[in-house]
Structures are given as structure tokens and as C-alpha cells.
Amino acid sequence: MDMKRKTGLILALDVLSRERAIDLATSLADCFDAIKIGYPLILAAGLEIISEISKQAPVIADLKIADIPNTDRLICEQVLGAGASGVIAHAFTGSDSLRACANCAGQFGADLFVVTEMSHPGAREFMGPAAADMARLAVDCGAAGVVAPATRPERIKMIRSIVGQMLIISPGVGAQGGSAKSALQAGADYIIVGRSIIDADDPEAKARELLSQIL
Amino acid sequence: MDMKRKTGLILALDVLSRERAIDLATSLADCFDAIKIGYPLILAAGLEIISEISKQAPVIADLKIADIPNTDRLICEQVLGAGASGVIAHAFTGSDSLRACANCAGQFGADLFVVTEMSHPGAREFMGPAAADMARLAVDCGAAGVVAPATRPERIKMIRSIVGQMLIISPGVGAQGGSAKSALQAGADYIIVGRSIIDADDPEAKARELLSQIL
Numbered sequence: 001m002d003m004k005r006k007t008g009l010i011l012a013l014d015v016l017s018r019e020r021a022i023d024l025a026t027s028l029a030d031c032f033d034a035i036k037i038g039y040p041l042i043l044a045a046g047l048e049i050i051s052e053i054s055k056q057a058p059v060i061a062d063l064k065i066a067d068i069p070n071t072d073r074l075i076c077e078q079v080l081g082a083g084a085s086g087v088i089a090h091a092f093t094g095s096d097s098l099r100a101c102a103n104c105a106g107q108f109g110a111d112l113f114v115v116t117e118m119s120h121p122g123a124r125e126f127m128g129p130a131a132a133d134m135a136r137l138a139v140d141c142g143a144a145g146v147v148a149p150a151t152r153p154e155r156i157k158m159i160r161s162i163v164g165q166m167l168i169i170s171p172g173v174g175a176q177g178g179s180a181k182s183a184l185q186a187g188a189d190y191i192i193v194g195r196s197i198i199d200a201d202d203p204e205a206k207a208r209e210l211l212s213q214i215l
Numbered sequence: 216m217d218m219k220r221k222t223g224l225i226l227a228l229d230v231l232s233r234e235r236a237i238d239l240a241t242s243l244a245d246c247f248d249a250i251k252i253g254y255p256l257i258l259a260a261g262l263e264i265i266s267e268i269s270k271q272a273p274v275i276a277d278l279k280i281a282d283i284p285n286t287d288r289l290i291c292e293q294v295l296g297a298g299a300s301g302v303i304a305h306a307f308t309g310s311d312s313l314r315a316c317a318n319c320a321g322q323f324g325a326d327l328f329v330v331t332e333m334s335h336p337g338a339r340e341f342m343g344p345a346a347a348d349m350a351r352l353a354v355d356c357g358a359a360g361v362v363a364p365a366t367r368p369e370r371i372k373m374i375r376s377i378v379g380q381m382l383i384i385s386p387g388v389g390a391q392g393g394s395a396k397s398a399l400q401a402g403a404d405y406i407i408v409g410r411s412i413i414d415a416d417d418p419e420a421k422a423r424e425l426l427s428q429i430l
């Protein structure tokens with residue numbers, strides 16, 4: 001995709017207002033290599049928000065796609081057709097579903113990122129025990145990268161041992177308690193950060209402060 | 216929610232055009248107790264499609280929600296606020312995520328349906344082994360029902376033995392090869408059918424033919 005590693009930071013644009021999203025993307029684009037957008041914003045602002053934000057930075061559509069292959073393909077076509085450079089899918093739904101996403105991403109020249117496990121406590125219940133197998137599946141499907149939690153650096157190390165040179169993008173820094181530095185030291189390529197920047201009194205200053213800690 | 220069992224059928228409105236969706240919902244509403252809408256249509260037509268379709272029948276938003284608790288809540292708020300009577304979430308993201316969906320559904324007086332496993336082949340890989348535990352989690356969270364595949368009636372029986380009187384809604388009939396009758400005999404309360412009706416030359420006739428087979 002269009003993402004080049006300059007800062008190693010991905011902004012999780014977790015807001016619901018189109019205007020706020022565009023304002024934040026515009027003022028923060030310099031500090032981030034990509035901007036991650038999820039369903040709450042897309043539902044509130046419409047699919048067009050993807051093309052609007054992608055004027056500022058490459059957009060990763062964090063849809064955590066988890067349906068049957070045909071539906072997964074239709075979802076990928078919509079968001080990649082709208083201008084997203086990457087898309088995030090779950091591996092839990094199995095190899096055929098994940099391949100449908102990988103194939104569609106390939107057709108658009110976009111990147112597929114695969115969730116291995118997540119940063120919230122409940123992720124330990126079903127996803128944790130399956131994380132290594134899901135990381136292997138991501139490799140088999142030719143994904144561009146995987147998503148692994150910054151809240152658990154030891155899990156990033158484990159995932160790195162499976163995925164080789166594949167990208168690891170890592171959420172959970174800030175509001176969820178993860179440390180950017182320890183996630184990077186454990187092997188993450190990109191740190192995903194959202195609420196701790198967006199909710200700051202001065203988001204740009206906060207982003208530069210985070211940058212100074214990791215660069 | 217507003218769904219009353221008259222026909223035992225739920226229409227999977229798997230189209231991408233707003234006009235076609237409204238036409239089909241209008242002509243087919245009599246044959247179905249609810250209409251299930253997924254992300255491909257919502258992304259293509261906008262969130263408003265939910266309120267438009269809900270004029271014809273109760274809408275189940277089949278989003279297969281699978282994110283962290285805070286994001287799950289934000290997604291539920293959007294679709295239930297737009298008029299959906301029910302929402303479908305995954306259980307594999309764990310109890311805190313699922314409870315976030317259940318709590319939000321409760322606030323809206325809406326129904327949460329929980330995916331135990333799915334109808335495509337890849338669902339056997341990670342979801343199949345976890346299905347029983349995920350069904351138990353659905354019970355613990357006070358969900359209104361679970362989703363179990365019509366393509367595997369023996370799995371519906373197993374899920375029924377866990378969930379007691381909870382609703383079971385069952386996709387995979389028709390295009391994916393499942394039989395409505397055997398799914399109902401195995402314990403499903405509602406059959407979800409989409410492409411085999413929608414893609415028929417005469418969708419209404421096809422729906423009435425299916426109804427005559429099961430009533």
C-alpha cells in the first residue's frame with residue numbers, strides 16, 4: 001500500500017463526527033504514517049469519509065471483518081473501492097474467509113492486516129489460545145501484516161517468531177495501558193494510538209511528545 | 216424485540232442497491248418475520264437503510280460485531296439508534312466485548328444474537344471447537360438468541376442442548392446447501408434465507424414455495 005515508515009505511528013481516528021475526523025486528520029497527518037478508521041466513524045459519517053481522510057494519509061479500514069467469504073469480499077470491495085489502502089480482518093472465521101479478503105486486497109493493490117489477538121481482557125478467552133495458529137494462517141494467506149496487542153509485548157514476540165518479516169501493527173497504547181516503546185522493542189513495526197492523542201487538550205503536542213519518546 | 220413468529224423465516228437482504236433492497240423488502244415482508252441486513256448493503260446505501268427497511272419488517276443488523284468493548288458499544292448504538300430491532304455479534308472476542316453488546320441492546324430494548332459458529336467450511340477451523348463455550352457465553356450474557364448453521368443440523372442440536380429456550384436463528388439454507396426443514400427439526404426457531412429467494416426469477420413465488428415446505 002501507500003504506507004511508508006517515517007514515524008512508526010498509526011492514528012486510530014476514533015471519533016464519530018466527520019468534521020472532527022477531518023480536522024484531526026489534517027492537523028495530525030505529519031505525525032502518522034497511516035490513519036485507521038473503524039465502523040463507528042464510517043457508520044456515522046458514511047463511506048465517503050474514507051476518501052476524504054485518505055487525502056491526508058493512507059487509510060486502514062479497521063473493520064475486523066469476520067463473515068462468510070462472499071460477504072467478506074463484498075465488504076472489502078466497498079472500502080477498498082472507496083479509497084482505503086489497507087483493511088483489517090479477523091482470522092477466526094477461517095482460511096476461506098481470510099483468503100477472500102486477501103484476494104480482494106490483492107486486486108486493489110491494498111494491504112490485508114490480520115488480527116491475531118486483541119488488547120482487551122476478553123481476548124484471552126478464545127483468541128489467545130488460537131493466536132499462533134491464526135498468525136500462521138495470516139502468513140499462508142499472504143497478508144501484509146498482523147495486528148498484535150501492545151498491552152502484551154510477550155505476545156508480540158511470540159507472533160514475530162511466527163510471521164517473520166511480515167508487518168506487525170500494534171494497538172492498545174495509551175488509553176488501554178500499553179507502552180509504545182516496549183511494543184516496538186518486542187518487535188512491532190507500527191504503534192496504533194488513538195484516544196490518548198485525540199482526547200488530549202492539544203492532540204498535536206501530544207502526538208509530538210509520543211514521537212519524541214520513540215524516535 | 217418486535218419480531219413475532221408467524222412464518223419462521225428471516226430474509227437475508229443481501230443486495231447492494233438501496234432501491235432493490237426497498238423493493239424486495241416491500242414485496243417480501245409478508246413472508247418473513249424479520250429482515251437481516253449486513254454491512255455490504257449498509258456501506259453501499261448508508262445507515263438510513265435500516266430505518267427505511269424497518270418500515271416493512273423488524274430489522275436484524277447482521278454486523279458480526281467483533282471488536283473491543285468500547286467500539287462494540289459505539290457500533291451497537293449507531294445501528295440500534297437507526298432503528299434496528301436486533302443485532303448480531305461474535306462471541307470469540309470474549310465476554311467483555313459480548314457484554315458491551317448485550318448492555319447496549321438492553322438499553323434500546325433490542326435483541327442480541329450471538330454467533331456460535333457459521334455455515335462456511337472455514338468455520339470448522341477455529342469456531343467449531345469453541346462453539347459450545349461460545350453458546351454458554353451467550354447464555355451468560357443474557358442474549359436473546361444464537362446463530363447456528365443450517366448446513367450442520369447436528370450442530371444445531373448440540374447448541375440447543377446448551378442454550379435451552381433461547382432463540383436459534385439459522386443461516387445457510389439454499390445457496391449454501393442447508394435444508395430449512397432439517398434445520399427446524401434439529402431445533403432452529405428461525406430459518407435465514409437470502410440468495411435463493413433474492414436471485415430467483417420470482418422472489419415472492421420462491422418465498423411462498425419455501426413457506427409451503429415448512430408450514
